[in-house]
Structures are given as C-alpha cells and as structure tokens.
Amino acid sequence: MKALVARLDSFGDVLLAGPAVRAVAAGAAHTTLLCGPRGAAAARMLPGADEVAVWDAPWAGFAPPAVEQSDVDGFLAHIRRDPPDVALVLTSYHQSPLPLALLLRMAGVPRIAADSADYPGSLLDLRHRRAPRRHEAAAALDLAEAAGFRLPEGDDGRLAVRTPPPADHLVSGTGYVVVHPGAAVPARRWDPGRCAAAVRALARAGHRVVVTGGPGERELTAAVAGAAALDLGGRTGPGELAGVLARAAVLVAGNTGPAHLAAAVGTPVVSLFAPVVPAERWAPFGVPHVLLGDPRAACAGSRARECPVPGHPCLNGVGAEDVVAAVEKLTVADHGPEEAP
Incomplete structure (x- = not known):
C-alpha cells in the first residue's frame, strides 16, 4: 500500500506531524510526505518519509501564491502519475482540509481521511472529529490511528528527527x-x-x-x-x-x-x-x-x-x-x- 501524508504549513507544523508520519510509514510500503516550501526542510528530517513532495498551495502559508490553472494542473498531473492508495490530510484545528481533499480526489486518490468541522460531501472517506483541546501532534496521530495506522512497538509517539550532524565546528561541549x-x-x-x-x-x-x-x-x-x-x-x-x-x-x-x-x-x-x-x-x-x-x-x-x-x-x-x-x-x-x- 502506498500512502500520502499532507501537511502544507510551516517548519514547526511539519515537525508536529512526525508521529503521525511514523505511524503511517509503519503500515505502508511507501510513504510520501506532501508539504509546502516552508516545511520542506523539516519534512526531509522526519523518520518514516520515503519521499518528500513540495507544493506551494494557494490557500496555505503567510504569502500564498495566486491561483494559476497551470500550477493546479501540474499538481494534479504529479499525483496522477503514481496515486497513493490512501491520503491523510493533516491541518491545524482552525483549518479546512477540503481544498486539498478535492484536488486529491480529482487526481484519483481512492481513500482520503482528515479532521473536518465542515461537511465534506464526497471529498472524505473518513471524516474524523478532533478531540477538544488536543495538542496538534496528538491530534494528527489520532487521525492516523482512526485511519488504521498505529505506531510500531517501542515508538513512544514523541517528536523525532533523523540523527543531526555533529555541531563541533559551531559550538564545543554540551550543557549550554x-x-x-x-x-x-x-x-x-x-x-x-x-x-x-x-x-x-x-x-x-x-x-x-x-x-x-x-x-x-x-x-x-x-x-x-x-x-x-x-x-x-x-x-x-x-x-x-x-x-x-x-x-x-x-x-x-x-x-x-x-x-x-x-x-x-x-x-x-x-x-x-x-x-x-x-x-x-x-x-x-x-x-x-x-x-x-x-x-x-x-x-x-x-x-x-x-x-x-x-x-x-x-x-x-x-x-x-x-x-x-x-x-x-x-x-x-x-x-x-x-x-x-
């Protein structure tokens, strides 16, 4: 099974998606993490993501691009070339997953899951309800679990990145x-x-x-x-x-x-x-x-x-x-x- 996890916001938002990405990766043969330009560096640091795809969506970020038919067509073509079997659209508590869900549906993704306060029509196969006052990292993991993906044994569900490079050339020692x-x-x-x-x-x-x-x-x-x-x-x-x-x-x-x-x-x-x-x-x-x-x-x-x-x-x-x-x-x-x- 091929899976796609989407988190289109900033560096920190993508890091908070990490536990959910690991849960999906534990149950999928290949996991693509779709992010925006501001989150790309964080996406490449996350364990579990086999591939990182970057798209600057016109509804995300502090300075979103204009809506251009050619850009949307390019995104749809990219997904259609090798569509995932399932997609999880991760958003903050105040955001809607439906714009991206619509495009993923148009690109042929057969199963889409997201938290949505808005009526999704036929855009979502799993409309999950986020628990009140839930931390963003925990809420994303809740959605993954509702979609059938669980963290592997021994994974404590905390944030994690791939082992960072040594920083001895910048600062010596520890404890600062x-x-x-x-x-x-x-x-x-x-x-x-x-x-x-x-x-x-x-x-x-x-x-x-x-x-x-x-x-x-x-x-x-x-x-x-x-x-x-x-x-x-x-x-x-x-x-x-x-x-x-x-x-x-x-x-x-x-x-x-x-x-x-x-x-x-x-x-x-x-x-x-x-x-x-x-x-x-x-x-x-x-x-x-x-x-x-x-x-x-x-x-x-x-x-x-x-x-x-x-x-x-x-x-x-x-x-x-x-x-x-x-x-x-x-x-x-x-x-x-x-x-x-």
Whole structure:
C-alpha cells in the first residue's frame, strides 16, 4: 500500500506531524510526505518519509501564491502519475482540509481521511472529529490511528528527527543554554532588549549561552548575544541547528519552529509563549518545558500575526530573572566548570 501524508504549513507544523508520519510509514510500503516550501526542510528530517513532495498551495502559508490553472494542473498531473492508495490530510484545528481533499480526489486518490468541522460531501472517506483541546501532534496521530495506522512497538509517539550532524565546528561541549530570539510571526517575538538582558542574566548565573537565528536575523542575534554569548546567527541550517540543540541543556525561544525542533531532539524548552494561539495545542510536545507569558492577555486566541495590543503585554511582562528561574527549573543546580565556546 502506498500512502500520502499532507501537511502544507510551516517548519514547526511539519515537525508536529512526525508521529503521525511514523505511524503511517509503519503500515505502508511507501510513504510520501506532501508539504509546502516552508516545511520542506523539516519534512526531509522526519523518520518514516520515503519521499518528500513540495507544493506551494494557494490557500496555505503567510504569502500564498495566486491561483494559476497551470500550477493546479501540474499538481494534479504529479499525483496522477503514481496515486497513493490512501491520503491523510493533516491541518491545524482552525483549518479546512477540503481544498486539498478535492484536488486529491480529482487526481484519483481512492481513500482520503482528515479532521473536518465542515461537511465534506464526497471529498472524505473518513471524516474524523478532533478531540477538544488536543495538542496538534496528538491530534494528527489520532487521525492516523482512526485511519488504521498505529505506531510500531517501542515508538513512544514523541517528536523525532533523523540523527543531526555533529555541531563541533559551531559550538564545543554540551550543557549550554540556547537562546533563539526570532520568530516568523512578529506577535510571538519577545522584545530584543529584554532578550539581551536575559542573555546577560543567564551568563551572570553561570550558564554558557549560545544565540541562534536565521540568515536574515544576524543583526538581531548580534544585539541579543552582545559580549555575553556565542553568536551563531545565520550559521545554522536546520540540520546544524538540530545538532546544536541536541547538546544543549535547554532552549529559550518563542512559540516557533526551533522550539519544536528542540523537542524533537529531546531538549527541554523555556517557551516565551504569546497566547495568540492556545498553548494546549502548540506548547513544546513530549519534553519538560516552562511556559512564560500571560495566557489571559487580550490577544489570547486571536491568531494575530502582529500584536493587537499596545506594548505587547503578554510577553513584555516577562523579565530576565523569570527566564533564569525557568532555566534553573529545567537544568541541574550544579553547573560545574564549562568549556568556553
């Protein structure tokens, strides 16, 4: 049996689909993971996926492409060349699987399963109902199980990635604290000045601190790292970042992809969690974590990309010492001598 698992959103969303992908792969001879461009790097890191297909759907992402007949025709042709026997369409709790289900049906996929609050007509063979307040990773796995796919014996259902490459050329030793100040969604970013103060406070408390960020965040990471931390801004692709996180004692980050990557390599997370989406669905999954921020702020549940409340109170009420205390909860009290970066 050939199976297709679709998750068209971002890097972190695809990582959260990992347990469901492994469950499908355990019961299928060949598993294709269909994702969007922003999730492709994560898709290639997931165990269980035999093939990764990338399509920029016009209803997904922050800057979706225009609807073009030729693009849709190309997608349909790709699926028709070797259609799967079954497809699982994974979505967040507030998204509809039906646009993709329609195209997959048109491409000849005989069995399609998805969570759907909307009436699916003939588009779904399995219309599953997501359990209330369910974490995104657990909800995806629930759908896989309802479709007849279960994790193999010994798989604990946590997030996982393929073994990351060594990161010795970037940072030596283990036990350091990684601070990742950026986020693709502005409403989920902590104030850079407060983040820099937290880095200095962590260093004063005896922690070795490493600051990470993407190629477009070098100015941000340099300002946050200052003289107190090793600045790796722009120096880590997804694999290298996984390697850095795998040897860290804890990650400090917002609700963003690296937090889920840390969970996938088993590293605890201090999450500066803006409640624009609910923590019960998006908190770090399967690892010890501490959530900082005001879950009752006025922005709660708004799904806003830009903070709708002046002063960003949900996160700006968090201070540097709050971060130090949260890190202390997740690390051993005696740090011992640490190798300099």
